[in-house]
Amino acid sequence: MRTRLAIRLHAVLERHFPERRLFLRSDSETRFIRLRPATQLFALAGSACIVAWTIIATAILLMDTIGSGNYREQALRDQITYQVSLNDMATERDLRESEALAAQNRFNAALARVSDMQTELLKAEARNRELETGIDVIQTTLRRTIRERDEVRTELTAATAPDASGEREELPAYAEDTLAFLSSALTDTAMERDKIDANAQDALLQADELSQRIALMQDQNDAIFHQLEDAMDVSVAPLNKMFRAAGLNTDSLLKQVRRGYSGQGGPLTPISFPMTDELPSPDADRANAILAKLDTLNLYRLAASKAPFAIPVHSSFRYSSPFGVRRDPKTGGRRNHYGVDLAGPVGTPLYSTADGVVIHAGWSNGYGKLVKIQHDFGIETRYGHMSRISVKVGQRVSRGDRIGDMGSTGRSTGSHVHYEVRVNGKPVNPMTYIKAAKDVF
Structure with a gap:
């Protein structure tokens, strides 16, 4: 078969x-x-x-050649767009900062005017009370004097009345002097009363004018408070959103920053206005609330400088490799990539993305020349494949300080910087922080 x-x-x-x-x-x-x-x-x-x-x-x-060309063109367009966005955000940040400073100056001036007006009002009220007390005393004295005058006149009439024979009894010389003295005293008292009444009317008019001015100032202060409250809300909300978008707990973050800057006093001390009663002042409460928001805004500003809300390359570059699983450029296999690669010419300056302390500056297998910076909140940044290192271990750096130059040392196929962000030792996508700060800085 x-x-x-x-x-x-x-x-x-x-x-x-x-x-x-x-x-x-x-x-x-x-x-x-x-x-x-x-x-x-x-x-x-x-x-x-x-x-x-x-x-x-x-x-x-x-197809790979055509796709690579399109990817490079798209990356170049994205880079240009990102640079324009960074410039716009920097301009907007400066504008917001100047507006906040101007608003704070207006707020301080308004508080000074309110304090002066309240002082004047308290003085006017004190004068009114003194005048009312004086008027009461004068009126009492005047009534007593008028009563005594009437009694004297009655006695004088009885004394000067003609007797049955039709002849008036002559008064002694001392009685005539007493009568003249009493008449002069009554005349002076009446003039003093009229003067006091006129002063009292003037004081009442001044009090009414001061009340109107204070009411106008209160309306102006209310408008200023509204503007300041809106400005604080507009300033604090984007920062809060930025930290939450980066996965940070804003409550614990602000507490940690406050522990490092726990001094008291200065322009952010709570305000208390002198009042005649024990009731709390609404203006003082609103002012203290605004100062609390200013304190929160300042804490956010300090926290933002200590977290990597920036990019290490300020000149032209392109994203050559993203965060996550990728094809290894050396072996061609699939491997985890714990950072982003930013490609540029050898010698391109590299900058720290946040305030911190350098904990490593030297050679590391795979990374080549590597700089590690420890920041607050358990955050660490790494800058690998550098051609030159400009910092040393233990050195404290600020955001924007130059730490070295881009290169191709270590396990690298070309000039670039390998940029990593680690939180409590765990790698996270650096683009999370960069994108979170896109609409703020």
């Missing part, structure tokens, strides 16, 4: 691939090679496989 099947297969192949002989002739003899149908079939199939593999490989190379 097996022989019969082989004979049939050979017959079918013979029709399409007849047996051929390849003669090889030399000077002394002639030889030939017999090409059976099966051999010809295998040769044809192998040639077809080689041609197909060649076509497929060429197509893949062409």
Whole structure:
């Protein structure tokens, strides 16, 4: 059965691939090679496989070349857009900062005016109370004096009335002097009363004018408070959103920053206005609330300088490799990439992305020349493959300080910086921090 099947297969192949002989002739003899149908079939199939593999490989190379070109163009466009966005955000940040400073100056001036007006009002109230007390005393004295005057007049009338004979009894000399003195005293008292009444009316008018001015100042202060409260909300909300987008707990973060800056006093001391009663002042409460928001804003500013909300390259570059699993450029296999690669010319300046302390500055396997910076909140940044290191271990750096130059040391295929961010030793995507600060800085 097996022989019969082989004979049939050979017959079918013979029709399409007849047996051929390849003669090889030399000077002394002639030889030939017999090409059976099966051999010809295998040769044809192998040639077809080689041609197909060649076509497929060429197509893949062409597609990879075209895709790489498009990726480079897209990366260049993204880089230009990002640089423009950074410039716009820096301008907007400076504008917001100037507006906040101007608002704080207006707020301080308004508080000074309010304090002066309240002092004047307290003085006016004290004067009014003194005038009212004086008027009461004068009125009491005047009534007593008028009563005494009437009694004296009655006695005087009785004394000067003619007797039954029709003759008036003459008064002694001392009585005439007493009568003249009393008349002069009554006249002076009446003039003093009129003067006090006029002063009291003037004081009431001044009190009304001061009340109107204070009401106007309160309206102005209310408008200023509204502007300051809105400015504080607008300033604090983006910072809070930025830290939350980076995965940081804002409550514990602010507590940690406050522990490092726990001094009291200065312009952020709570305000208390002098009042005649024990009731709390609404203006003082609003002012203290604004000062609390200013304190929170300042804490956010300090925290932002200690977290890597920046990019280590300030000049032109391109993103050559993202964070996560990627194809290894050396072996071609799949490996985790714990940072982002920013490519640029050798010698491109590199800058610290936050305040911190240098904990490593030297050679490290794989990284080449490596700088590690320890920041607050358990954050560490790494800058690998550098050509030159400009800092040393233990040195304290601030955001924007130059720490070295870009290069291609260590396990690298070209000039770039390998930038890592680690939180409590665990690698995180640096783009999380960069994108979180996109609409703030």
